[in-house]
Amino acid sequence: MAFWNRRRSIDAMLAPHDGPALKKTLGWPHLMALGVGAIVGTGILTLIGVGAGLAGPAVMVSFALAGLVCACAALAYAELSTMMPAAGSAYTYSYAVLGELIAWIVGWSLILEYSLVVSAVAVGWSGYATGFLAGMGVELPAMLAAGPHVEGGLINLPAVFIIAVVTGLLLLGTRESATLNAILVVIKIVALIAFVAIALPAFDAANFTPFMPNGFGSPALPFAEQITGQPVVQTGVMAAAAIIFFAFYGFDAISTAAEETKRPERDLAIGIVGSMVVCTVLYLIVAAAAIGARPVATFAESPEPLALILREMGQGTAAQWIAVSAVVALPTVLLAFLFGQSRIFLGMARDGLLPRKLARVSSRGVPAVVTIFTAIVVAGLAGVMRLDELASLANAGTLAAFAAVGVCLIVLRIRDPHRPRVFKAPLWWLVGAITIVGCVIFFFSLRPSTQMWFLYWNIAGLVVYFGWSAWNSRLAKGEETAG
Numbered sequence: 233m234a235f236w237n238r239r240r241s242i243d244a245m246l247a248p249h250d251g252p253a254l255k256k257t258l259g260w261p262h263l264m265a266l267g268v269g270a271i272v273g274t275g276i277l278t279l280i281g282v283g284a285g286l287a288g289p290a291v292m293v294s295f296a297l298a299g300l301v302c303a304c305a306a307l308a309y310a311e312l313s314t315m316m317p318a319a320g321s322a323y324t325y326s327y328a329v330l331g332e333l334i335a336w337i338v339g340w341s342l343i344l345e346y347s348l349v350v351s352a353v354a355v356g357w358s359g360y361a362t363g364f365l366a367g368m369g370v371e372l373p374a375m376l377a378a379g380p381h382v383e384g385g386l387i388n389l390p391a392v393f394i395i396a397v398v399t400g401l402l403l404l405g406t407r408e409s410a411t412l413n414a415i416l417v418v419i420k421i422v423a424l425i426a427f428v429a430i431a432l433p434a435f436d437a438a439n440f441t442p443f444m445p446n447g448f449g450s451p452a453l454p455f456a457e458q459i460t461g462q463p464v465v466q467t468g469v470m471a472a473a474a475i476i477f478f479a480f481y482g483f484d485a486i487s488t489a490a491e492e493t494k495r496p497e498r499d500l501a502i503g504i505v506g507s508m509v510v511c512t513v514l515y516l517i518v519a520a521a522a523i524g525a526r527p528v529a530t531f532a533e534s535p536e537p538l539a540l541i542l543r544e545m546g547q548g549t550a551a552q553w554i555a556v557s558a559v560v561a562l563p564t565v566l567l568a569f570l571f572g573q574s575r576i577f578l579g580m581a582r583d584g585l586l587p588r589k590l591a592r593v594s595s596r597g598v599p600a601v602v603t604i605f606t607a608i609v610v611a612g613l614a615g616v617m618r619l620d621e622l623a624s625l626a627n628a629g630t631l632a633a634f635a636a637v638g639v640c641l642i643v644l645r646i647r648d649p650h651r652p653r654v655f656k657a658p659l660w661w662l663v664g665a666i667t668i669v670g671c672v673i674f675f676f677s678l679r680p681s682t683q684m685w686f687l688y689w690n691i692a693g694l695v696v697y698f699g700w701s702a703w704n705s706r707l708a709k710g711e712e713t714a715g
């Protein structure tokens with residue numbers, strides 16, 4: 233079988249192995265908390281302002297569109313993860329269904345996604361932390377509060393700091409970090425409910441008019457810029473949805489915990505689907521309350537829009553508590569994605585596509601080497617890059633992975649219809665199609681510069697693959713029977 237289409241056997245994947253073992257310590261409550269912790273973060277606390285600036289009040293539609301595509305992707309993940317409960321997420325599914333080359337591209341895209349998500353959330357956390365400290369009378373020097381893209385900025389020190397703290401927590405152990413994560417998730421949800429309760433009495437329907445000031449938008453806009461050479465400002469519902477997509481994903485981090493789940497055949501589906509349902513409802517309610525309380529223009533540019541809305545309502549104390557909850561609870565997103573990133577690395581290293589030394593597991597059942605390595609990389613990115621740049625490029629990697637999962641769902645249903653499936657996605661052909669088409673449309677709604685950087689990233693990945701990985705994988709060396 234050629235290198236580009238050699239596939240891992242699902243049966244061989246699930247067989248006991250002698251490699252590094254992860255401890256099965258997580259139940260469905262831990263997975264639900266991991267998913268909600270990953271999903272409810274910078275997206276609603278920070279990017280709601282960015283999205284509202286692009287779409288106006290129609291950002292509600294953007295949330296719904298992004299939520300629909302992610303809901304279908306979540307159903308596909310739930311079916312595949314319960315069939316293949318192994319570390320690696322979309323990379324693992326692609327390796328078993330679509331072949332090694334596609335799996336490498338998906339894995340390489342996941343590395344981009346997880347690294348940039350952690351960096352973006354750290355930058356978002358820094359905005360809230362800086363605002364909170366300022367409210368306490370502590371002003372950070374400008375050069376230590378932002379990267380070089382801001383005048384007078386040098387490095388975003390708070391962002392680097394929080395990544396270091398979360399990394400230390402992950403190194404303590406999976407169950408310990410998951411338990412603390414669950415507590416912080418409760419704090420975050422209570423804060424959002426409190427925001428809605430305070431903002432709703434000030435609801436003004438006039439703030440929803442005009443509802444769609446920038447139109448629906450079109451994924452063809454990036455091509456117009458490339459053809460004419462003239463800059464095209466991307467606005468509208470689709471442009472906002474492509475960015476807000478960042479606010480919904482995170483449930484895929486649950487699938488990376490498959491090996492550490494006590495009853496993966498049950499708990500994974502509950503965690504993935506349940507966290508998506510909870511977060512979609514919460515997002516739509518919070519977005520409606522925010523827009524109803526204040527005109528979009530007043531908070532579109534703010535790095536802490538919810539706290540700003542409360543301050544403008546004269547609720548300074550409540551705004552401070554929202555900032556406190558963000559400072560305390562946003563690290564749950566960092567924890568979930570740093571956790572997922574290390575498991576992606578672990579899966580690829582086990583398969584020989586990355587150096588196998590990266591697959592070392594500590595006595596606490598944690599892949600310590602890749603966790604520390606990932607933390608160093610993302611801290612560097614968070615220290616110097618802007619939030620919108622990070623979120624946009626992270627979306628590109630996620631869209632590629634989600635589209636691959638949609639394809640895997642359809643292909644495996646056709647190729648192996650009789651394989652036992654504990655969880656079956658309803659209307660699998662429609663779920664897969666919406667996932668694939670939605671991801672393609674969202675990808676072409678991203679900035680042309682984002683698309684180009686994503687292309688460059690994958691060109692670099694293919695150089696690594698053809699130069700080293702294709703010759704050192706377990707399948708290439710005959711260490712495992714191909715599917």
